[in-house]
Amino acid sequence: MGKIIEINGPLVKLQLPETVLGEQVRVGRIGLIGEVIGREGDTALAQLYEDTAGLRPGEVAEGLGWSLSVELGPGLLNAIFDGVQRPLNAVRDKSGDRIARGVAVPALSREQRWHFVPDPRRHENPHIVGGDVLGTVQETASILHRILTPPLIHGELMELAPEGDYTIDEVIGRVQLPDGRIEKLQLFHRWPVRTPRPFKRRDHAVKPLITGQRILDTFYPLLKGGKAAIPGPFGAGKTMLQQQIARWCNAEIVIYVGCGERGNELTDVLEFMPELKDPHTGRPLMERTLLIANTSNMPVVAREASIYVGITLAEYFRDQGYDVVMVADSTSRWAEALREVAGRLGQMPVEEGYPAYLGSRLAAFYERAGRVETLAGDHGSVTLIGAVSPPGGDFSEPVTSHTKEIIQTFWALSKELADARHYPAVDWLESFSGYVPSAAKWWAENIDPGWAAARAAALDLLAASEELQRIVNLVGVEALSSEQRWTLEASGLLKEGLLQQAATDEVDSFSSPEKQYALLAALLEIYRHGMKLVKLGAPARRLIQMPLLSQARRWKSQHKSDDLVALQAKIARIPVEFEQIAVDYETTAPVREDKATP
């Protein structure tokens, strides 16, 4: 038993001789929890996860003997936890609308009974190793929870409970370790959040994560097991984009971490998720979702922990053989929490107050993403998508620039696009993806062999129009040749008819890969037909007036992904539309409208 020596904001100095760095401590009469972040002789420095007001020097303090850990077992899905995995609904039952300090509620319910079905393989061979599946619990209608042998345990399984209903506290098995000790097994186990969970080996990520967002999937794809960042100034659409991904992506488990952001955004997710159906399974989305919330008004120290809690839960589902997506909104708040701790410890700041290890911490965090072969020989993945909130929207600041070095897919949001309400405001010139070759393979095999070429053609068109727009802004559109004007028009068509996608529009909100490709190919076809005519001498002015152009801009919100027949019919009519103009030019020799560019 130790005691408090000094209280200084969230930092307390304790007299606690036997402690080690990272150990959890319980402090004061109201029992606030925290962790040891420094030691000197008999004293320890601890940061507490809750407000320290009211603590007094001399009050008790004790080490708990473990580092910050999470409980892993049935009851995780369909739930919302705080940054240190306290279940917020249970906390509400206990302390009301506001989170009272020192409320202790276990992460997983001790009362609920789960129907456990033992894995028949365990009877064939009693030797088990960490990660082996002991049995299953149908946790929600869409997710089968595989009960895993804790990673560090291996030995002879002496006993495994028969099929039946158990609470997570009950013993469902016993294993004899090599040293003869007997270890009890339960439906859950604990794992320290700052230690990555082990796996057999890393696998190559090969399949794209389909998000249903055209600018992402078609232009800057992400793979299952990949890492992506969404930087953008406030209001550019980071949260909406992450919510769209959480809603529509074809992962099996989604972990949404609200890290230092708005309370209402989590309420929003909590309200819409149960009502929406997973487009891939038809089940309510909430059944595959779990939320971690440390909102901006909740204690900062727990903010730093929340990201690790999230990623550990993600790894746990990965180890069950699932494809997991974790979105973190926002990693900048996590970095700022890190900065605050460093500042209090008196560590030397290097850039904008951040400690020198910012880059390596970020890298180590993103390194926990990936597709792996699990200890049990299955395949699972963790895809990480972090929002970044650069101060003043300046991408050269430390968190954005370090993150950019680490991730493979960069979805840069632009204030200009957001201001004009071009959503998602993903900047098609600033963004990049290192996963295009792998994605191309998948698109070619599953959707259309022409995908890579079409994508490249569209990007070329967008880049060319950028150049033309610069000219227009200097001298006006009249200075462009007909070909150039048509190029500019076609890029506008691409932006409005394909890149823009309204999350709020029921039809447009999600685009299947088939629909994405159909639209992309159709708009390019319009461009090419027009270009052919322009080269034959048709003035761009005339083409621009074709009703087809404004009609095609509406297709995305007129045709649902699961019913593309009518869209295909419209696309099939594209050549016909142009034929009517073509008759005027095809017979006569090409007359070029010769207005040179300056």
Place this chain on the structure above:
Amino acid sequence: MKNIEFRTATSAQGGLLVMGGVTGVAAGSRVQIRDHAGRLRSGLVIRSADDAVLVEVFEGTDELDLERTWVRFLDEPFKLPVSRDILGRVFNGAGLPRDGRPPIISADRRNVNGEPLNPAARAYPREFIQTGISAIDGMNSLTRGQKLPIFSGGGLPHNRVAAQIVRQAKLLGEGASSFVVVFAAFGASHADARFFQESFEESGVLNKVVMFLNLADEPVIERLLTPRAALTAAEYLAFDLDYHVLVVMTDMTAYAEALREVAVLRGDVPARKGYPGYLYSDLAEIYERAGRIKNRRGSITMIPVLSMPSDDITHPIPDLTGYITEGQIVLGRELSNQGVYPPVTVLPSLSRLMKDGIGKNFTREDHPHVASQLFASYAKALEVRGLAAIIGAEELGDADRRYLQFAEAFERRFIGQGEEEERSIADTLDLAWELLSMLPAEALIRVSEEELVKYHKATVI
């Protein structure tokens, strides 16, 4: 302990007082300091150890004589007594009366820091508030329980806009303003405070207003308490007494500057422009107190006013605010100079909760599309205007010239309106269609074809 006066100060400078020889002092506890002249000051324990207790003194440590300073530890945080009687009253930043009337006596005294609302207990704001101002209702709608700041600059009419919102804000279908108002001014000038007081008086709502004033010449540290006291009162009115509360706070920049001043005294590591790294969390503790709670009738809608230093929206104060609040109404100097009132610069303005509180069942079915179309068309019109400035308007094609006219009309007639003019949402949307009808229907992609037929003045399909 709260009855003992200690005379053990070991140092006093820069607003910080160090006390020796006092043991077991609670962190965050309030402190009462009696100086040699018998004057009382108040403070807060910011660090507590048995050998030294650090106290932040709100009125400053000037002229404190260590030998003749008596300190009492009150053993509790700053609390505000609350009761129904706070309505119609004026308090200082620490919650003491400044209207010459007796203090509020109540057994119900609340910690001004509040406690974080459990995200699982929040109810998402969805009720559209009509402010009668087209630029807000039409394009940046406010909902009950939202926090929507006004980003402004010196000399711009933010006070008048805020007062107009307070006067006119109502739910659709309801008569007069259905809100009670909590008004907090920190670092505000006497003139600003008087302006609001008179405006409340004129509209006859004074008995529905609670004011917390900490003026520019009053203690800086008390400024840090003012919004907290005001929000404690607001929470009581909203969640205990079921009122819909509109909180107007001005000026968040003065608040943040006070925070910086104190941070420097405490020796905290600065992050950007000298502001401490915790400015974000500190502002969030304030802003996040807005909202609605499941199974409670009342709500807190928050309109903080913030002047952007040098009109720079990337300055840490507006920047961090924008990262926390649910949008922002940005006032612009250019429009203001052209005589447009209210000078709302719509493109950088945003209401994040608008999407969930407008449209069918809330305002009118065409509202979401019309708003989106106005943004797109106006953005395009501004591009054309930029071009016209370079090549001359006469060089523009026909189509572009229409955009130029649209921009003019939009700024004068849609954004611009009278300070006493209250437009219904239907009027705002009709006006929007009138203006959009200046543009060809083919250019209006964000509205549906059905809407074009129904509302576009020149469309017959």
